[in-house]
Amino acid sequence: MNFTLGFKPPAAGSSGPGASSGVTMENLEKQLICPVCLELFSKPVVILPCQHNLCRKCANDIFQSANPLWQSRGSSSIVASGGRFRCPSCRHEVVLDRHGVFGLQRNLLVENIIDIYRQQESSRLVNMKPEQQQQLMCDEHEEEKINIYCLSCQTPTCSMCKVFGQHKDCDVAPLSSVYMRQKTELSDGIAMLVASNDHIQAVISQMEEICRTVEDNGQRQREHLANHFDNLVSILEERKQELVGVITKEQDDKLKHMRSLIRRHGDHLEGAVTLVESAIQSMEEPHMSLFLQSARVILEKMAATARASNIERPELGYESMSHFIVDTDDLADMLRNIDFCSSVGDDEDDLEETGEESEFDFSSRY
Numbered sequence: 001m002n003f004t005l006g007f008k009p010p011a012a013g014s015s016g017p018g019a020s021s022g023v024t025m026e027n028l029e030k031q032l033i034c035p036v037c038l039e040l041f042s043k044p045v046v047i048l049p050c051q052h053n054l055c056r057k058c059a060n061d062i063f064q065s066a067n068p069l070w071q072s073r074g075s076s077s078i079v080a081s082g083g084r085f086r087c088p089s090c091r092h093e094v095v096l097d098r099h100g101v102f103g104l105q106r107n108l109l110v111e112n113i114i115d116i117y118r119q120q121e122s123s124r125l126v127n128m129k130p131e132q133q134q135q136l137m138c139d140e141h142e143e144e145k146i147n148i149y150c151l152s153c154q155t156p157t158c159s160m161c162k163v164f165g166q167h168k169d170c171d172v173a174p175l176s177s178v179y180m181r182q183k184t185e186l187s188d189g190i191a192m193l194v195a196s197n198d199h200i201q202a203v204i205s206q207m208e209e210i211c212r213t214v215e216d217n218g219q220r221q222r223e224h225l226a227n228h229f230d231n232l233v234s235i236l237e238e239r240k241q242e243l244v245g246v247i248t249k250e251q252d253d254k255l256k257h258m259r260s261l262i263r264r265h266g267d268h269l270e271g272a273v274t275l276v277e278s279a280i281q282s283m284e285e286p287h288m289s290l291f292l293q294s295a296r297v298i299l300e301k302m303a304a305t306a307r308a309s310n311i312e313r314p315e316l317g318y319e320s321m322s323h324f325i326v327d328t329d330d331l332a333d334m335l336r337n338i339d340f341c342s343s344v345g346d347d348e349d350d351l352e353e354t355g356e357e358s359e360f361d362f363s364s365r366y
Contacts, residue, residue, distance in 0.1 A: 028117055029117065032110070032113065032114055032117060034053075034054060034055045034058055035052075035054070035088050035089050036054060036055065036058035036059075036061070036062065036088055037055060037057075037058050039055075040114055040117075041053060041054075041055050041110060041111070041114055042055045042056075042057065042277065044056050044106045044111065044201075045106060045107045045110045045111050045114075046059050046101065046104040046105065046106060046107065047104065047105055047106070047107040047110075048087050048092070048094050048104065049092070049094055050087050050089075050090050050092035050094070052087050052089040052090060052092075053107050053110055054088070056101060056102075056104075056106075059101045059104065060100070060101040062085050062088065063083060063085045063096065063100055063101050065085075066083065066084065066085035066086075067083030067084070067085070083096055083100065084096065099208075118280055118283065118284065121284060122283050122284055136156070136287060136289055136290075138157065138158035138160065138161065140158075140160075140161060140165060141158055141160040141161065141165070144158035144159060144160045144161075145158060146158055146175065146289050147159060147174070147175050148162060148172045148173065148174060148175055149172060149173050149174070149175045149178040149179075149289075149292065150162075150167045150170045150171075150172050151170065151171040151172060151173055151178075152167070152170035152171050153167065153170055154296070155293075156175055156288070156289035156292065156293075157172070175288055175289065176288065178292065179288035179291065179292060182291075182292055182295050182296070182299075183283070183291065183295070185295075185299065186279060186282065186283065186295045186298065186299060187283070189279070189298075189299055189302045190276060190279050190280065190283070190302075192302075192306070193272055193275065193276055193279075193302055193305065193306070194276060196272065196306065197269055197272050197273060197276065199311075200265055200268065200269045200272070200311060201269060203265065203311055203313060204262055204265055204266060204269070206313075207258050207261055207262050207265075207313075207314070208262065210258060210314060210318065210319045211255055211258050211259065211262075211319075213319040214251055214254050214255060214258070214319045214321065215251070215255070217319065217320065217321035217322065218247055218248070218250075218251035218321050220321075221247055221321050221322075221324045222244060222247055222248075225240070225243060225244060225247070225324065225326060226240070226244075228326055239338060243324075243326070243339070243340065246324070246340065247321070247324050250321070251321065254318065254319070257314075258314065261312060261313075261314075265311065268305075271305065272305050275298070275301055275302060275305055278298060279298050279302070282294045282295055282298055323340070323342055324340050325340060325341055325342075326338060326340060326341065327341055
């Protein structure tokens with residue numbers, strides 16, 4: 001069904017009770033504009049060391065341009081040591097570590113202010129007087145306003161269509177009541193999706209910390225192993241390389257698995273953030289009928305996103321590499337068969353009880 005506009009909003013310089021409120025909101029909006037994309041800051045907002053704010057995407061674009069050789073987040077290869085770029089507001093040089101822009105602190109205060117601003121703007125548009133709003137007119141009955149909602153056809157319509165037109169046998173409800181009900185439902189959906197996104201972001205951060213711990217533990221165990229083998233003669237060299245390879249393989253397997261999870265959840269998070277942005281834009285729609293047409297589609301997408309947000313996590317202790325332990329106190333003829341042992345103390349007790357030499361087996365646990 002098509003609609004036509006019957007009225008226009010008041011001019012920019014018009015006076016009235018809402019004029020000063022509009023000016024205040026306009027001044028606030030100017031303070032919430034990103035200096036790069038010239039749009040409202042998009043979540044998450046990062047705060048630079050010089051105290052200026054940028055959208056994370058804008059900051060990452062500047063950082064990538066200034067550091068073209070720096071490898072992007074989520075790459076399965078080794079990440080570069082860091083990089084630097086200049087703040088677009090004050091030209092202050094920002095130095096980042098190996099985590100790049102994702103190591104910057106989020107400005108939750110600015111994000112909350114933006115959420116409040118969007119809610120206030122939406123509320124202001126809803127509370128505008130009828131003469132200040134654009135009124136949609138029925139395309140089939142040009143003199144009739146769109147004032148009811150057909151529940152059977154799920155479309156806004158006018159009273160004449162209900163009495164004489166194609167919706168005369170349909171169930172209808174006041175347009176305002178359906179508008180408020182679906183707006184409340186969409187608002188609740190946004191809140192739930194935002195909370196879910198924050199939860200996913202926390203899980204991703206935890207997984208990134210696990211990756212760093214796996215790398216640190218792997219490096220520590222390799223150094224420990226190398227110190228033992230460096231004190232032995234050439235008979236140990238070939239075996240040493242094999243054991244180093246075992247540690248490296250497990251580390252690479254764990255990192256590959258973790259980074260795969262991070263990429264998967266990151267893709268889900270980006271899609272959810274985009275859906276939130278679309279929902280917020282829909283919340284700003286002042287026309288009830290147009291809002292209802294887009295809200296239903298967004299709510300369906302939110303439901304699908306919620307069903308797909310099952311978060312897979314590593315088990316407790318997944319990052320541990322402490323089971324790679326060697327015992328170098330045994331006789332030289334045992335060195336050719338030496339392997340990682342799960343517990344040095346337990347193996348020594350077994351030797352004392354049995355009086356026999358035992359072969360150390362590799363034990364891998366997740």
